[in-house]
Amino acid sequence: MGNFIDLIIFFCLIALGYFAGSRAERKHYRSIREREEKFLTQPAVTFGKFQGQEEVAEARLVAGSAVISVDYFKRLLAGLRALVGGRIKSYESLLDRARREAILRMKEQAAGADAVVNLRIETTSISKGSRRKNTVSTVEALAYGTALYRRSQPGHS
Amino acid sequence: MKFTPRRIREEVNVSREHPLKEFFVLVLGISAAFVAAFVVLGLALDYVVPHIDPELEDHLGGVYLTFFDVDEERTAAEERLQVLLDSLAARLDEPGREYRVHIVPSGEVNAIALPGGHIVVLSGLVKGAASENELVMVLGHELGHYLERDHLQGMGRGLVLVFLSSLLLGTDNPLSNLTMALLGSAEMQFSQSQERRADEWGLELLLGEYGHAGGATTFFQRMTEKEKGKEILSLFSTHPFPRERIQAIEAEIRERGYPVRETAALDESLTLPE
Numbered sequence: 001m002g003n004f005i006d007l008i009i010f011f012c013l014i015a016l017g018y019f020a021g022s023r024a025e026r027k028h029y030r031s032i033r034e035r036e037e038k039f040l041t042q043p044a045v046t047f048g049k050f051q052g053q054e055e056v057a058e059a060r061l062v063a064g065s066a067v068i069s070v071d072y073f074k075r076l077l078a079g080l081r082a083l084v085g086g087r088i089k090s091y092e093s094l095l096d097r098a099r100r101e102a103i104l105r106m107k108e109q110a111a112g113a114d115a116v117v118n119l120r121i122e123t124t125s126i127s128k129g130s131r132r133k134n135t136v137s138t139v140e141a142l143a144y145g146t147a148l149y150r151r152s153q154p155g156h157s
Numbered sequence: 158m159k160f161t162p163r164r165i166r167e168e169v170n171v172s173r174e175h176p177l178k179e180f181f182v183l184v185l186g187i188s189a190a191f192v193a194a195f196v197v198l199g200l201a202l203d204y205v206v207p208h209i210d211p212e213l214e215d216h217l218g219g220v221y222l223t224f225f226d227v228d229e230e231r232t233a234a235e236e237r238l239q240v241l242l243d244s245l246a247a248r249l250d251e252p253g254r255e256y257r258v259h260i261v262p263s264g265e266v267n268a269i270a271l272p273g274g275h276i277v278v279l280s281g282l283v284k285g286a287a288s289e290n291e292l293v294m295v296l297g298h299e300l301g302h303y304l305e306r307d308h309l310q311g312m313g314r315g316l317v318l319v320f321l322s323s324l325l326l327g328t329d330n331p332l333s334n335l336t337m338a339l340l341g342s343a344e345m346q347f348s349q350s351q352e353r354r355a356d357e358w359g360l361e362l363l364l365g366e367y368g369h370a371g372g373a374t375t376f377f378q379r380m381t382e383k384e385k386g387k388e389i390l391s392l393f394s395t396h397p398f399p400r401e402r403i404q405a406i407e408a409e410i411r412e413r414g415y416p417v418r419e420t421a422a423l424d425e426s427l428t429l430p431e
Contacts (some may be wrong), residue, residue, distance in 0.1 A: 018177075043160045077176060080183040089172040089179060096170045115160070 017072030039107045044116040063144035064105025068098045098141035106143040113147035202313040218273020227259045233426035270299040270308040288420035290372025294359045301358025307351045370415040
């Protein structure tokens, strides 16, 4: 009987993880694509010097970070994958979403800048002590860079 | 260099395979490997078990007995069951073998033949019995397991299960409990023939003891009645009372023309307090 209840809970968690997780992911990707389209003309590059920007009036640090959680289904899939080895495909989209969301947030912070140079991305897993039960494993992506403005921005000197 | 905005359409960082497909491939593949390992180890056990010597068996029995809440002090009910058991054991042509019965408090209806001749009877079973004959049938059934050396095999299979599932999934994992339950019940199906043979022994011993086969199936029947409506759960039940077993015993009684007479009342010491 106890096993039976465990089983029902287990399947509910899988279903919840799968349906809620894929819904959240679809929604997130839709928003990411929309905003990427919006910021398409905003340059963000990994090199330090931007040609034709010699007359820089202001340079500012901009950063965007995003934390994306894993769902029960993805974790189960990764656990099964960990038994036999290979690519953990279920985590790929999490990292992809985190990185792109972080860049978008950084660009949002840099709104009005002529360019963001020296863009860097860092990824951290914030699931310290994940060996313990019931710790939520999540991933954080941090994107940061230097926003360059040709003209001084109002409100900043 | 001029900045030219360009859309990137390819999603190179995310695999396109559907997660459900990956899930089913992994689940099926891993379960297949799991079952294969279980079968292979089970066969290896079948080979080893006949060679286990009595000393090792006694030792194992002691280890297993510690898992149960066995009281050193003998209760009146245990003494009475022991008398019944000794009388049955005397009918077996096996000198030097000692059997000892223990009653362990539990709501479950079950009896377990542990290595070293320790028979653990859960108190739920004693409470569920209506006559002495029924208890003798159960004890005879367990003695049958010893004669067929099923107890060692069952124990070994249980170990293999625990070993495999904790190896794969770690202990205390809902998934591991699930696999245990599923494989355990699969094992139950495999061991149906063992149960059938133990039933035959039980019937033989019952007949030898009382001269008739009364009470051979009444206990199982009552338990089946009780489990009615819970059929879906029987997949997870540790000790199912399938109708086929009852039918097999009844067929045997008919075939051999065993008489069925009035059963003996339970000794007062065997009426356990609630």
